[in-house]
Amino acid sequence: MNELALLQNYLLVGGLLFAIGLAGFLVRRNMIVMFLSAEIMLQGISVSLVAWGRYHNDWGGQMLVVFIIAVAACEAAIALALVLMLAKQTGRLDIVLWQDLREEGQPAYVDREVPEEREEDQVWPTLTPAGIEPEVDPEEELHRSRV
Amino acid sequence: MLADRNTVVLLLPELILVAMATWIYVGGTITRSRTWWVLFALATYLATGLILLRGNAAAAELFASGSLSGPLILDPLGQTGRVLALGLGLLFTLLLAKSASRELASETCATVMLLTVGLMLVCRANSLVLLFLSLELISIPTYVLLYLGRADRASAEAAAKYFFLSILSSAMLLYGLSFLYGLAGVTLITAGQSGTQVVGIREALAALAATPEAAGSNVLLLLGLVLTFGGLAFKIAAVPFQFYAPDVYQGTTNVNAGLLATVPKMAGVLAMTRLLVVAVPATFQYAWQVMLVVAILTMTIGNVSALWQHNVRRLLAYSSIAHAGYMLIGFAVALAAAGSEPAGAADGVAAVLLYLVVYVLAAVGVFAALSYLGSERGEVNDLEELSGLGRTRPEIALAISVFLFSMAGIPPLAGFWGKFELFAGAVRLSGRTDSTAWVWFLALAVLAALNAAIAAAYYLRVVGVMYFRPPAAEIRGSGQGPLTAMLVCAVLVVAAGLLPTPLAQTAANAGRGLVGQRVETPRAASIGQREPARPARLQ
Amino acid sequence: MYLSGAAHIGQAVAGLWPELAGGGGLSAVAGSGLLAALPDWRVLVQSPTTWGLVCGAVALVLMLPRGSAVARVLGGVVGLVALGLLAAGQPLLSDWLAQGLFWILAGVTVLSAAAAVAMRSAVYAAVWFAMSLLGTGSLFLLQGASFLGVATVVVYAGAIVVTFLFVIMLAQPEGHATYDRLTWGWYAKPVSVLAAALMVAVLTTALPGIRQIDALAALGESGAVERSAGVLHPSHMARFGAELFSRELVSVEVAGTLLLVALVGAIAIMIQGRRQAQAEESAR
């Protein structure tokens, strides 16, 4: 294979993944999706690193990727615990809810217009009901997010 | 590096700390006594410190023999940095003696210990892999500690903010590292003195710059540099990566704020030194302007914003941002001087290192004092809570004043020497009118002096509140640990101010050990023609 | 074009005030050094890569939240076009088969990633993310990095994504939430996408320059360089392992420590969360 062309193609794909992850990280408000976006960025980096390693015929790139995967696993553990605890407090996964700490006198960000719920947004995978339906606590229901 | 006796000798302190941290994690199920685990951790640090100091001598022999190279580097910076890191761990453990939550004391102590290990490894990491992992070994415990700080909403918010922005910054750092790796083809940062057997990024990039076709790689190199700089600038809270600092400091405890103000900053500065200043020769040519602009912006924004603050931690957060700006001055000087005179570059790096130590001492001291003043019910948050401290607790007020004055750079204290060395570097460079940079550095020096004046205003405001306001609420203060830490820092700050020579000498050695080494490229002589627009910066 | 246009302005400034540029050291690299490495604007306009990037940015804007379903579909189509344009701008691999295989895998990876960040439902996002991981793993395999390909799928798709799905189910049991259909400011989406696109643009301008990178080869000729060869060796896994546990032994240890901290940290965070809930209970 043409090693140089391979490298350039892989770098481009890596860059695209990084950019898509970056855009997702910046635009999305769901903490889990933000974290997923960060993982996509890491994927892009991994692709680049492997390509560089192959080009140089060097193990370093692959080593770095192995450890990136390990670190991603660690971060995922922390992230999930953290996100779960945060979601418990507000009932939402929205990062924008966490803006109490800010410069004094600055207005808080509030959503100006909440879009209408549309039909297509209601598409949701359903599972065939099995067993007994759990009892739902109405109080708990209240601070869950409404659809 | 294969696992041989040398590896164990070189890593013994870290290994002991990891083992003991694991034992503390496990032992936490046996007893949850805070006092016991803090004492245990302190004993561990002291024992490790002894081993470390003895090991340093052995390491010096190995270093002299020049036989070592690999993921771990042996040089004055690394060896001194480890001692400092261990000291930081000790100080923060002292602080934990008061503030660690009772249920999670063992976890907190052990996490701080592993964080210390991370910092010690950053000091000596000589490979991209190890450097990245060590930085993560600092970040991940920090997330945990931030969340463990206090059981309230603000603390959780601080942890979330720091976490998300930090993973973004580490992604940037990694992407940048990938380009550096890609251009050099090795993960080793520098071959050090045993340059003939091994090649590191430093040597490889120098060779690359010497090839006539190097221009093609410039944009990639630049991407790598800027992304790496961005990732590390987050750690030291430089503009525009500083946004998290005020919010996170405000939301968390005083101890955690102290941790954030010192440990990541130290790690970031060390990594910048190793990567940007030492490893990438091409940086010398391009990066000083950016460093300079970022330095100016950082210190200005930090200082100006701090003028408006009422919350102590928020104020200190902005102050820590400003200090990051001062340190970048040294880097700018080092980078600008590196091309023409390595001695100047070494001086610049030495100034940064000196400033770092001096700043770390003062910052730990301030946060220790604040932590000491807090009660079980609530911590010191607002500046007003300190009013009249000069009358109710004169010794604490005196210590805080000493730290703040040191940060402000008032002469007989340690901070003065830090600032002096930094500014003197800039002024010296601006005096060398043969280089084109002198106007910029003159402006930099002037702006830095102006900034120091602005900074003095808000530091003095704190001192004024302590001394010239009637005492507010009852403020008692408790805890032997924070008190000890504060006293140690105060003594060190004053001592370093009165006798700055040993510290400055150590910093100079470290700087010289880093930058002074020449990069030998095997083919440098045979590559004859160099483009006139880009003279190769090899020395 | 963006870079080069500004460069013209910069050169004009430098021409007007030579002492400013010269005294400030600005002209040291301008024009001759870095900018010379960038292609001319005419080349940029004619290059399919440029248009591919533009299309990609548009596609991402269309797909990201605050867009209707139609826009999302349209975004997908434009994204495909963008990918095609980008592929057209890249140099050819050895043969059409390899080319086709690579771009199919790349398309799957990139489009799945785009879908993952664009999905309204976090569950869908996670599933698309897993899809993208499969694509990445295949790309690794194509590079000969078989261990990484497998590890990515096993560790990420097998463990992390599943955990994610659990957490999403725990934290957000009812599917769509308002914040999944919103950004956080009118400028958030365009500026973010533009920033991301610019980053790729800089990268693409640099890609042709890689041709000359020959540093290690240059050093290697002297025979003094220790190289760890053989990323494509038949016994790939064995070499990989040997490399991992010899040269990177310290790093392995550190990674182990990291996993320990993360494990204990996650548990500690849970305990602290419970304490906090109790504290809030008692405060009430």
Place this chain on the structure above:
Amino acid sequence: MDDPIRLLLILIPALPLAAAVLIGLLGPRVLRQQSHWLAIAAVLASFLCSLLLMRELSFLQRAAGAGGEVALGIGYEEVRRLWTWTDVADAYQQPRTPPGESRESLVGGGSRDFRIDIVLRADSLTCMMLVMVTLIATLVAIYSAGYMHGDPGYWRFFAYFGLFVFSMTMLVSVSNFVLLYVFWEAVGLCSYLLIGFWYQKPAAAAAGKKAFLVNRVGDFGFALGVFLIWTTYGTLNFHDSLRGGELEPARIQQAVAAERAGEVVPAEQEPVAGVFGPLRLADNELRPAGQPRTSAMISLAICLLLLLGACGKSAQFPLHVWLPDAMEGPTPVSALIHAATMVTAGIYMIARCTPLFLVSPDAQLVVSVVGGFTALLAALIALTQYDLKRVLAYSTVSQLGYMFLALGVGSLAGVTAGMFHLFTHAFFKALLFLGAGSVMHAMGNVIDMRRFGGLRRVMPVTYITFAVGCLALAGVFPLAGFWSKDAVLGAVHDKVHELEPHDSDSHGPAPHGPAPHGPAPHDSSPHGSAEGGGTQAVERPESSADDDVTPVFGLSNLLRGQIFHWLYLLGLMTSFLTAFYTFRAFYLTFHGPELIPPEAGRHAHESPASMTVPLGILAVCSALVGLLLDRSYLDGTNSFANWLLWTPSLGFPAAMRTTLPGEFHLSVAGWSTLMALGGIGLSSYLYLGSRHEIHGIRQFFDLAWVSGWSDVESFARMRQWRVARWVRECSAAVGLEWLLRLVVGALLLVVLVLSAPLLLLYYVSPYKLSYHRFYLDELYELVLVRPLRGLARLCYGIDRWLIDGTVNFVGRVPRQIGDVMRSLQMGLVPFYALAMVLGLLILLAVQLLG
């Protein structure tokens, strides 16, 4: 330790510091109301050490003088290095002059280390200051034990006190400009702390702040001066040393010899000539004949900047405004810091820098003019103040002005006279302040002289000692003030004659003929012998000194002579005023009908012994010190001046050339005594008898009659005069009353117009000027504070106007951008992330394009 000088030099500041630290640590819990013992013991020990140091030094000096050629004409100093503070290698680069001039390296050619050693020195000037400071401090400490008794901040007071004594002793004994600056700031800090000691009082806090701020202005100048010295001379040390810090004179001589011989010496062994070191002074390095090493502009700038610093610390016009307000501090503090010691730091500094000032006659002139003007101004203000302490404060300002006047004369006689006045003034002004404090103590902290009076029977000891102080201050023979003031005026008088054009030889030497009994130290010196005889005319300052430096101001000798002449008259005038206001205060306080304010309670009484004993000691000193030290009226020897001339910065040849005979000027003494007696007499006449005259004279100086003349009603009253009525009746009879009315109306109009300036006069009468301190505070308010505040408001306004206006003007887009800017720190994580990424892109763009 076998080096007594080193031990003593360390002990003198260390003891008070140790006391301060101990009191600070133990004060609040252990010592409490017993804190004074520690302070008194430490300061007393320090005083004894100073005396011992003086004795040691005089032995050494005598030995050196007997030896002959070692130090004569350069003075004698002992310098001890404690440790190195900092050492920055090659911090100073000066282009080397062409080879051949090997001497150049001593002055700072090549590179110099920025090396600061903690170095203490012992020379005559330092010893004199040390003895004075520690003696007064001891007495004030004893006094404070009584005065501050029962104060809640008792221990704090003594801790600050110890700290101050430490700083002040260090200030006078360090041998380096940087350290001088450090302790200059340190005494300022102590002063600030002690002025604001009763910080609950808003006035005290404000006064502390004012002192601090006004001093900042001066310190700014001082700092610039120090920088300029560094760039000019390449060293900040007073003394010579080797580059490695070695101080041994023999080694230095050896190194210099080696250097001159052209040998290559190691860097450690290179000699560094201090600013006032013997190396520089001996060869007249500051002013080589023909070509001055430093340009006239630079030396003038250095001197003026140093002068600015001295003006701040020593409260000279226009920076004098802080000192009267500083009286809000406890009275012992006023006595010690704001009368005797700290405020003299400026004088000390200028005396120390005499070699620098000698090069610049213009700077000397400025010093004199500032001093003379301040002396008169402060004396005028003091005339009408009713606050006893403020009268004394203004008197201090005035006397400090005297000292500046003498220093600016620029001859050795002037410098020694200034220092002599400093020395005697410390005693009697401390005495007066402590006396005032004693009065305050008895009167329940009332200080307004209108509210008490006739205290001579209530407090006899205070009365007598205060009287001695007043006589000394007024300069009455034979008290201390007489001698020193006479020396000051004599020096100025001589200067006038010296600057007069000499039309004939016979006229020339008359007023300052060859010294028949010159100062002892250089009687036997080679220079001294060269001074006698006919060659002297060539070496006179006006021929040798003033010609080889180009004066910057370009004033002729004639004009300068006239200026000094006026200054002399000003000094005489001031001495009259001094006597007047001193005794005005004295009479108002102690004479007249007995009047005790209610705050004093029923038992206004004499102060306790701890307060009266220091008063007594000070009174004895004030009475005798001049008589003992100055015997110029007998044999022309002034033992104080002789002692002082051993100081290296005074005893070097260039300075010695300016020596004027220490002759007792009978005419000057006569005039000044006359003036003093006149002042005393006038105030006795006005204040000792009935107060009617006072009222009258006040009415006169207040221009009270002006209001009478500028008043319309007085004209209305004129109608009742008989003549007027008669004229009116007559004219009415004739039928010309309308004409009369017209004329009177016109006259009235004219008078009204004319009375406008009179009205103005009414508001700025001399009395009011003096009473309101010449409106200087208001002037500063008007000229500095208000405009600055206005400027700030203007900036704020522009800011508001610019931003708001632009926003309104251009419309939506900038408002959105402004919104983004305002909400930068808005707590939103995604926004922070976006900002980070954008920042990264900007960096990238800067890199790519820049």
